[in-house]
Amino acid sequence: MRQPTTDNRQPFSRRTNWNPTTNRITAARQRRGAEILDLTESNPTRAAIDYPLEELSEIFERAARAPYTPDPRGLRSAREALGGDVILTASTSEAYSFLFKLLCDPGDEIATAIPSYPLLEHLSALESVNVRPFALEFHRRWEIDAARVRDAITSRTRAIVAVNPNNPTGSFVSADEQAALAPLRLPVISDEVFLDYPLDARGSTFVRDDVLTFTLGGLSKSAGLPQYKLGWIRVNGPGKEEALAALELIADNFLSVATPVQIALPEILGIAPRIRDSIAARTRRNLAHLRSAAQKSTSVLPVEGGWSAVLRVPTTESDEDLAVRLIEQHGVAVHPGYFFDFHADGYVVVSLLTQPATFDEGVRRLMQALPQ
Numbered sequence: 222m223r224q225p226t227t228d229n230r231q232p233f234s235r236r237t238n239w240n241p242t243t244n245r246i247t248a249a250r251q252r253r254g255a256e257i258l259d260l261t262e263s264n265p266t267r268a269a270i271d272y273p274l275e276e277l278s279e280i281f282e283r284a285a286r287a288p289y290t291p292d293p294r295g296l297r298s299a300r301e302a303l304g305g306d307v308i309l310t311a312s313t314s315e316a317y318s319f320l321f322k323l324l325c326d327p328g329d330e331i332a333t334a335i336p337s338y339p340l341l342e343h344l345s346a347l348e349s350v351n352v353r354p355f356a357l358e359f360h361r362r363w364e365i366d367a368a369r370v371r372d373a374i375t376s377r378t379r380a381i382v383a384v385n386p387n388n389p390t391g392s393f394v395s396a397d398e399q400a401a402l403a404p405l406r407l408p409v410i411s412d413e414v415f416l417d418y419p420l421d422a423r424g425s426t427f428v429r430d431d432v433l434t435f436t437l438g439g440l441s442k443s444a445g446l447p448q449y450k451l452g453w454i455r456v457n458g459p460g461k462e463e464a465l466a467a468l469e470l471i472a473d474n475f476l477s478v479a480t481p482v483q484i485a486l487p488e489i490l491g492i493a494p495r496i497r498d499s500i501a502a503r504t505r506r507n508l509a510h511l512r513s514a515a516q517k518s519t520s521v522l523p524v525e526g527g528w529s530a531v532l533r534v535p536t537t538e539s540d541e542d543l544a545v546r547l548i549e550q551h552g553v554a555v556h557p558g559y560f561f562d563f564h565a566d567g568y569v570v571v572s573l574l575t576q577p578a579t580f581d582e583g584v585r586r587l588m589q590a591l592p593q
Contacts, residue, residue: 236347245541246557249548258583259554260571263528265445268574271499272445273492280492284484293473294465295453295483302487303453306461308468310452311477313414313439314344319471320410320435320454321348323464324379331410332373333382334365335562336390336531341382353378356564362523363392367401374405381405384412385427389531389561389570391524393424400429408433414442415527417497420508422525433458440482442528444493445500451482504528504573507580511571514584518592528574531558535592536567543569543590551586 243251250257262268294300295309310316325331327349333341335354345352355373357363370381381402385394394402394411402409411427413436427434439452456464482489504527511530512521522531534543540557547553558568575583 236349246544246548246554249545250554253548253552256552257548257554258552258579258586260575260580260583260587261554261556262575262579263572264447265496265500265574266448268503269576270445270496270503272496276492277489280485280488281481284481287480287484289480291476291480293469293476295478296480299483299486302490303455305455306457306465308454308456308465308472309478309483310439310454310472311450311479313412313437313441313452314340315475315477316435316437316439316452316454317341317344317410318348319468320380321345321350322471323467324408325350328377330375330378331380331382332370332378332407334384334387335564336387336558336568337384337561338388339560339562351377354562357387357390357392359522362525363387363390365394365398365401367398367405370402370405374407378407380408380410382410382412383427386415386418386424386526388415388527389529389556390522391420391527391529391531393422393525394427396425399427403429403432406432408435410434411436413438417443418501418504418528419526420505420524424526428457430458433460433464435464440489440493443497444489445496446489449482449489451478451486500528500574503577506577507573507575510577510581511573511584514581514588516588516591516593519588528572530571530573532569532571534567534569536565537592538566540566540568547587547590551590553583553586553590555587 299309300307310319330351330353331345332353332355334357336357342352353373355369358366383394386392409427409432411434413426416424416426426436434457436455440449441447508530515521518535520533522533524530540559544555544557547555556570561570
């Protein structure tokens with residue numbers, strides 16, 4: 222039995238910082254209160270997206286009558302609706318957790334691109350896994366350089382995470398980039414939650430016969446329904462059957478996916494294209510407005526897909542100072558580039574999901590706050 226500590230140390234694990242300090246941006250938002258035009262909104266249920274609520278309610282009224290007959294891989298009807306060899310999870314975050322358990326021992330590593338959304342760093346820390354970053358290169362688009370990936374790999378690297386399209390740069394993993402990663406002979410985790418949202422280009426799923434691949438998806442983005450808590454891992458490539466069996470064993474210890482959403486999944490997938498169309502119309506509209514409103518000193522970088530846009534802004538101050546000033550003096554919230562590990566100051570990220578009236582006024586104030 223673990224004995225109680227007798228000193229002032231926290232009796233918790235070192236997997237994460239359990240007492241993080243409030244950063245300057247959060248503090249500024251708290252001081253400003255509700256008077257903020259939020260250009261970081263990424264929750265579709267708070268973005269005035271048109272949902273077929275009556276149809277969804279009827280679907281779940283029927284699904285609520287289902288008995289509890291758990292299957293570690295997910296109910297057959299739900300898996301057949303998705304097609305392929307899949308394991309259902311309660312979220313994409315849980316999918317990462319299962320895959321880190323499958324592929325890594327404590328202290329092992331995963332290689333992943335930066336800039337990128339910081340959630341992966343937290344998820345890996347909770348599994349005692351280390352992140353080995355490699356930088357994307359910008360040459361008219363954000364690109365994966367295989368040489369940079371090789372340099373990031375060590376004897377303890379167990380997988381490559383490729384976010385397709387990347388969040389926030391919006392760059393798809395091209396066919397050439399997929400081919401360049403294959404010879405590295407490491408399993409690939411391809412996070413494809415935004416794959417259904419092309420903007421300036423179209424991407425393709427990461428599936429190769431010569432690489433063990435785990436592609437991630439979920440209702441959070443593909444149907445704009447994060448509250449329904451359903452994700453999936455699709456497995457392909459050499460070692461597929463062994464990986465599926467091991468993932469089934471892991472999932473059997475949690476059985477975390479609720480029965481009603483699994484029963485409802487075939488019908489939800491039938492409705493999902495309409496919700497995606499509403500979201501896609503919003504993101505395309507806002508991207509077009511952002512480009513038309515950008516002034517000469519500011520450029521909207523190419524974005525192939527997803528829900529975000531990256532702006533290159535004058536570097537007269539740090540990105541953090543800019544983000545704080547925008548909140549305090551202009552009532553506008555944006556993501557500073559350092560939040561995503563951009564290599565230098567001069568980057569701002571905005572969500573294209575924001576309601577148009579808020580987005581337009583927020584962008585106007587943003588441009589007004591920047592040097593002309």
